[in-house]
Amino acid sequence: MRRIRNLALMGFMGTGKSSVGRIAAAELGFEFVDTDALVEKSAGQSIADCFAQQGEGAFRALESAVVQALAPRERLVIATGGGLVVTPGNLESLRAHALMVCLWAGPETILRRTQHHTHRPLLMDADPLAKIRELLALREPHYRRADIIINSDHRPLREVAQQVIHQFMESVAREA
Numbered sequence: 001m002r003r004i005r006n007l008a009l010m011g012f013m014g015t016g017k018s019s020v021g022r023i024a025a026a027e028l029g030f031e032f033v034d035t036d037a038l039v040e041k042s043a044g045q046s047i048a049d050c051f052a053q054q055g056e057g058a059f060r061a062l063e064s065a066v067v068q069a070l071a072p073r074e075r076l077v078i079a080t081g082g083g084l085v086v087t088p089g090n091l092e093s094l095r096a097h098a099l100m101v102c103l104w105a106g107p108e109t110i111l112r113r114t115q116h117h118t119h120r121p122l123l124m125d126a127d128p129l130a131k132i133r134e135l136l137a138l139r140e141p142h143y144r145r146a147d148i149i150i151n152s153d154h155r156p157l158r159e160v161a162q163q164v165i166h167q168f169m170e171s172v173a174r175e176a
Ligand code: S3P
Pocket: 011, 012, 013, 014, 017, 036, 047, 080, 081, 082, 083, 084, 119, 120, 121, 122
């Protein structure tokens, strides 16, 4: 049984999930939560340290526990980590209570938005553009399972946020 009471943003790193999520939360009067921040809190360490010291498997297990803990919540805008929907069960769990909106961007845009950041272990690669292309290709089938896909390439994130809010309001109205 599905009842949409939250808005979840999924998609690759650098597609604008956190920025768009913060704007949408402020406008909807919802609380903004970021699964990366919740994992860091439960791990008691940064994502980079968690990957380095415990490995990606441990990070993914913490991420799934965070997803489960969100199930009873409402009036949330949830920004999800880029790989979260790849782990079996996570997308299904979120879908039960959240509209799943995927933000999409091409590899060059993603590189431009992420290249000066060092907190994403998966992009700490000698050839980050090739890594982005590889991961995007692997993940595309998962991202396509969203309710709605919105392109954030070459568009101000504020405009993307307006479109996300519009889609959310329409979904909630349809359910009522
Ligand atoms: C990851 C994306 C990151 C973070 C971790 C792994 C991924 O989140 O969860 O570094 O697998 O794509 P953002 O998408 O918020 O950067």
